[in-house]
Amino acid sequence: xxxxxxxxxxxxxxxxxxxxxxxxxxxxxxxxxxxxxxxxxxxxxxxxxxxxxxxxxxxxxxxxxxxxxxxxxxxxxxxxxxxxxxxxxxxxxxxxxxxxxxxxxxxxxxxxxxxxxxxxxxxxxxxxxxxxxxxxxxxxxxxxxxxxxxxxxxxxxxxxxxxxxxxxxxxxxxxxxxxxxxxxxxxxxxxxxxxxxxxxxxxxxxxxxxxxxxxxxxxxxxxxxxxxxxxxxxxxxxxxxxxxxxxxxxxxxxxxxxx
Numbered sequence: 511x512x513x514x515x516x517x518x519x520x521x522x523x524x525x526x527x528x529x530x531x532x533x534x535x536x537x538x539x540x541x542x543x544x545x546x547x548x549x550x551x552x553x554x555x556x557x558x559x560x561x562x563x564x565x566x567x568x569x570x571x572x573x574x575x576x577x578x579x580x581x582x583x584x585x586x587x588x589x590x591x592x593x594x595x596x597x598x599x600x601x602x603x604x605x606x607x608x609x610x611x612x613x614x615x616x617x618x619x620x621x622x623x624x625x626x627x628x629x630x631x632x633x634x635x636x637x638x639x640x641x642x643x644x645x646x647x648x649x650x651x652x653x654x655x656x657x658x659x660x661x662x663x664x665x666x667x668x669x670x671x672x673x674x675x676x677x678x679x680x681x682x683x684x685x686x687x688x689x690x691x692x693x694x695x696x697x698x699x700x701x702x703x704x705x706x707x708x709x710x711x712x713x714x715x716x717x718x719x720x721x722x723x724x725x726x727x728x729x730x731x732x733x734x735x736x737x738x739x740x741x742x743x744x745x746x747x748x749x750x751x752x753x754x755x756x757x758x759x760x761x762x763x764x765x766x767x768x769x
Contacts, residue, residue: 514749516541521586521594523547523576523631524601526554528700529650532737533598533744538565540745545570545589547601547631576601576627586634593642596748597635599628599672600650604702606709609663617664624668628675636688645688648747649676650740653696653763661713669694673759680757689756691747696763697725699734731764 520537524530526548534544538561546561548554551573558569572589574581586594603623605616628649639645654662655669676692683690697703704718711721726732743760746752761767 512540514540514745514751515596518595518748519543519545519593520596520598520748521545521547521572521631521635522598522600523627526550526557528702529695529698529737529740530598530600531557532741533600534561535565536738536741536745537596537748538562538567538569540749541567542596542748543568543570545572545592545594547572547574547576547585549573549575576631577622579626579630582627582630583634586631594635594638595644596646596648597632597639598648598650598744598748599632601627602650602668602702604662604665604706604709606662606706606713607664608661608713612664620664621668621671624665625671625675628672632679636683639688640683640686643687645683645686646748646752647676647679647683647688647690648744649690649692651676651692651694651759653694653761653766655692656694656759656761657767661710676759677757684756689747689752691752691755691757692759693740693743693747694759694761694763695735695740696729696761696766697734698740699736703734728769729764729766730769733764735762735764 520542525534525546554571554573558571562569572585574585649672651672652669654666655673679690707721708718711718
């Protein structure tokens with residue numbers, strides 16, 4: 511079924527590594543042209559060259575920090591006549607702390623990236639989709655947006671906000687033929703997860719290896735998710751196969767939220 515996204519252009523935030531990179535590769539393999547966003551322009555350019563060479567699609571870059579509203583709107587404006595058919599809001603950060611140990615600055619940093627970053631770039635991109643009466647928005651939330659968990663209240667609050675925003679935008683944008691959905695993964699095997707596990711280990715006073723085994727013990731499928739498994743759902747939500755899917759939160763969690 512290769513070619514499901516041929517003729518489409520997708521903008522993916524946080525695209526230089528991890529889940530974002532996996533989605534970029536999966537979209538390119540399905541024929542989509544890409545606009546890749548991340549903060550480091552040098553790393554982003556190298557990723558763009560590699561994807562373009564591998565898949566033979568057009569790959570543009572829009573390096574900026576998604577928390578900088580002016581920079582986000584300027585980056586989208588520089589794309590000029592390039593129509594964005596699919597927006598993937600993937601950029602995010604995580605900080606594990608006991609609630610009373612968070613500083614205000616730490617809590618705010620998580621919300622600014624995970625919530626306001628989504629706000630800024632979605633508001634920059636949606637007018638073009640509304641004008642064309644077509645588009646898809648895929649938000650990367652988390653099982654943390656569907657469930658309570660210890661020692662990461664800032665992250666959970668941010669991902670609950672993304673889930674709520676997804677549902678509200680799904681209602682508002684349906685009249686414009688724009689579908690808005692979210693993916694809610696459990697722990698994905700990326701370099702961000704290494705930091706995630708290390709922080710939780712420190713809070714709990716155990717080794718990272720012990721923390722990882724404890725996390726695996728909470729999910730029926732006793733392993734971490736591979737980024738490509740999340741990317742496969744992102745492809746579905748960007749394709750015509752999901753043409754009647756709107757305002758939904760897709761758990762990719764190995765059954766975690768069932769127990």
